[in-house]
Amino acid sequence: MTDLLKIDRVCKSFGGVVANDAVSLSVPEGAIIGLIGPNGSGKTTLFNSIVGYHPIDSGSIRFRGEELSALRTAEIARLGLLRTFQQTRIFGKMNCVQNMQISVPHVGDSFMTMWRRFPPEVTERAESLLKFVGLYAKRQLRAEDLSFGQQKLLEFAMALMNEPKALLLDEPTAGINPTLINGLIDRLKRAHAEFGITLFVIEHNMRVIMNLAEYIYCLAHGELLANGTPEQIQNDQRVIEAYLGGH
Amino acid sequence: MNSSTRMVLSAALFIAALFVPQVPALQPYLTQIAFLWVMILFALTWDVLGGQMGYNSFGNILYFGLGMYATAVIQRDLYFTVEEYANVAGGEQAALTTAEYLFGLGLGMGTGALLAVIVAALLGSGILGLRGHYFAICTLGLGIAAGELASGWDYIGAGSGLVTPLLPDALGERGPFFYYVFLILAVIAFLVLRRLYAGQFGLAINAIRDDEDKAEALGLHTTRYKTVAWCVSAFFLALTGGAFGNLVIFIDPTDVAFAGPTFGVWMVLMAILGGKGTLWGPVIGATVFHVTQELFWTYLFGWQRVALGLLIVVVVVFFPLGIVGWMRERWPKRFGEVVDAEARKAQISLEGES
Numbered sequence: 001m002t003d004l005l006k007i008d009r010v011c012k013s014f015g016g017v018v019a020n021d022a023v024s025l026s027v028p029e030g031a032i033i034g035l036i037g038p039n040g041s042g043k044t045t046l047f048n049s050i051v052g053y054h055p056i057d058s059g060s061i062r063f064r065g066e067e068l069s070a071l072r073t074a075e076i077a078r079l080g081l082l083r084t085f086q087q088t089r090i091f092g093k094m095n096c097v098q099n100m101q102i103s104v105p106h107v108g109d110s111f112m113t114m115w116r117r118f119p120p121e122v123t124e125r126a127e128s129l130l131k132f133v134g135l136y137a138k139r140q141l142r143a144e145d146l147s148f149g150q151q152k153l154l155e156f157a158m159a160l161m162n163e164p165k166a167l168l169l170d171e172p173t174a175g176i177n178p179t180l181i182n183g184l185i186d187r188l189k190r191a192h193a194e195f196g197i198t199l200f201v202i203e204h205n206m207r208v209i210m211n212l213a214e215y216i217y218c219l220a221h222g223e224l225l226a227n228g229t230p231e232q233i234q235n236d237q238r239v240i241e242a243y244l245g246g247h
Numbered sequence: 248m249n250s251s252t253r254m255v256l257s258a259a260l261f262i263a264a265l266f267v268p269q270v271p272a273l274q275p276y277l278t279q280i281a282f283l284w285v286m287i288l289f290a291l292t293w294d295v296l297g298g299q300m301g302y303n304s305f306g307n308i309l310y311f312g313l314g315m316y317a318t319a320v321i322q323r324d325l326y327f328t329v330e331e332y333a334n335v336a337g338g339e340q341a342a343l344t345t346a347e348y349l350f351g352l353g354l355g356m357g358t359g360a361l362l363a364v365i366v367a368a369l370l371g372s373g374i375l376g377l378r379g380h381y382f383a384i385c386t387l388g389l390g391i392a393a394g395e396l397a398s399g400w401d402y403i404g405a406g407s408g409l410v411t412p413l414l415p416d417a418l419g420e421r422g423p424f425f426y427y428v429f430l431i432l433a434v435i436a437f438l439v440l441r442r443l444y445a446g447q448f449g450l451a452i453n454a455i456r457d458d459e460d461k462a463e464a465l466g467l468h469t470t471r472y473k474t475v476a477w478c479v480s481a482f483f484l485a486l487t488g489g490a491f492g493n494l495v496i497f498i499d500p501t502d503v504a505f506a507g508p509t510f511g512v513w514m515v516l517m518a519i520l521g522g523k524g525t526l527w528g529p530v531i532g533a534t535v536f537h538v539t540q541e542l543f544w545t546y547l548f549g550w551q552r553v554a555l556g557l558l559i560v561v562v563v564v565f566f567p568l569g570i571v572g573w574m575r576e577r578w579p580k581r582f583g584e585v586v587d588a589e590a591r592k593a594q595i596s597l598e599g600e601s
Contacts, residue, residue: 051464077466091457102450106466114472117446162465
């Protein structure tokens with residue numbers, strides 16, 4: 001498998017705090033890769049660096065061979081690399097269908113497309129994806145009226161609407177009702193299998209990540225601590241210590 | 248109210264508005280009613296950024312004054328030299344033939360609108376990168392700076408102002424003529440905005456209002472949308488300004504053209520009063536504002552500003568969402584929002600097939 005996303009010795013500090021210290025990892029095309037680590041280990045910072053939310057201090061981030069570190073967030077999104085937020089972000093005053101409609105891919109947008117009305121296919125696709133995440137009955141409600149967990153599902157559906165090649169998910173199951181978690185894992189796997197989206201997932205829920213990812217990277221104190229298959233990670237003494245506060 | 252009743256009502260309103268100048272009892276008030284359409288244009292154009300996009304601009308008056316000066320200067324320079332014009336200005340001699348007048352007015356308004364769009368695109372690509380309060384404060388300076396510049400530029404009359412050519416007799420009185428000009432402009436602006444809000448443009452600027460970072464993360468060309476939104480607003484404001492100069496005949500740089508403390512603030516107030524971010528809100532807000540202002544002026548003379556201030560306080564405290572915003576919260580169904588208690592409460596399930 002070729003590497004879709006290749007991160008090479010990325011460093012990022014905020015003042016004196018080193019959030020990422022020479023982190024290198026790669027996400028092969030078509031894979032589901034996990035990223036774990038204790039709170040404050042630099043996972044979200046790494047995501048932010050990848051999608052151009054802030055500039056990196058040094059290192060290189062390549063997506064399909066193209067250097068991302070000089071591009072802006074929207075340009076990176078248009079290349080097909082999308083992220084969801086840990087603190088879910090949706091368009092609160094707009095209804096669910098509108099949230100989905102505006103999430104269409106914007107890669108081919110010209111000056112003329114901004115005046116267009118949404119064709120029926122877009123609305124149909126929006127509704128079928130809302131069905132996919134179980135929100136169809138609520139499609140006409142304003143997004144701000146949904147519960148946190150439902151907003152999270154909406155954000156996931158919006159990401160799918162954008163037809164990305166790779167999706168960076170920042171704690172997709174946090175705040176989700178436990179009874180829905182199995183369903184969500186199923187939807188993530190189906191998004192991967194049916195839409196062919198490469199997934200790179202930050203997750204704290206060990207049951208979820210072990211079940212979902214085929215390969216896992218573990219960060220601690222901004223450095224790459226360990227990497228391997230879920231079995232290797234589960235049995236890695238350093239990882240266990242990091243989570244239990246052994247560091 | 249479903250969409251067909253709304254269509255019938257809007258059409259009835261428009262036809263009624265067409266006949267207003269024919270009603271003898273309203274004749275003395277025609278200029279005032281023409282002002283009402285101007286107010287509606289102010290509120291509608293302000294709301295594009297302020298309401299739909301969530302960028303509070305205090306500098307939109309810049310485009311109004313720009314259109315006004317551009318139109319007046321073109322009207323003058325087409326048929327006169329500056330010296331000639333200075334001698335006849337204010338006198339009866341500045342009369343033009345109907346064709347000359349209409350050509351000058353049309354060319355002037357068109358050029359003014361084009362100029363305003365160019366200025367909005369240039370300014371927008373610079374300062375629309377600022378967010379929230381920073382943007383608001385930055386725009387506050389625009390109108391003031393423009394007023395100062397206009398006051399010091401002899402070519403456009405500097406501080407002593409500029410007089411527009413007189414309306415030829417064949418076109419009748421100024422009142423009815425500009426009543427129709429502004430009515431048509433207001434209706435066109437309303438319809439254009441309604442169409443824009445219904446498509447990708449509308450949703451994109453709403454998305455920018457709700458969460459600009461998220462909009463960027465989805466790959467939207469946010470800068471392009473923001474700049475174009477300001478250009479649309481500038482386009483209609485410049486057309487309004489161009490005709491407005493001809494309605495009031497005398498253009499003062501700070502009291503008429505770049506009148507930030509009056510028109511510039513009113514456009515914000517009217518949109519908020521009627522309901523930011525709604526289509527009809529600015530129309531209703533402008534109407535209520537203009538009518539009450541006229542009433543205060545007539546019946547509370549001397550206290551009219553105090554009464555206006557109180558009105559604003561009452562609106563902001565009791566109707567923070569504005570008139571239409573308040574109605575929408577109270578009767579959401581009539582605004583086409585689906586309020587399905589079942590759907591709201593429904594437990595979602597991700598089991599099995601979907």
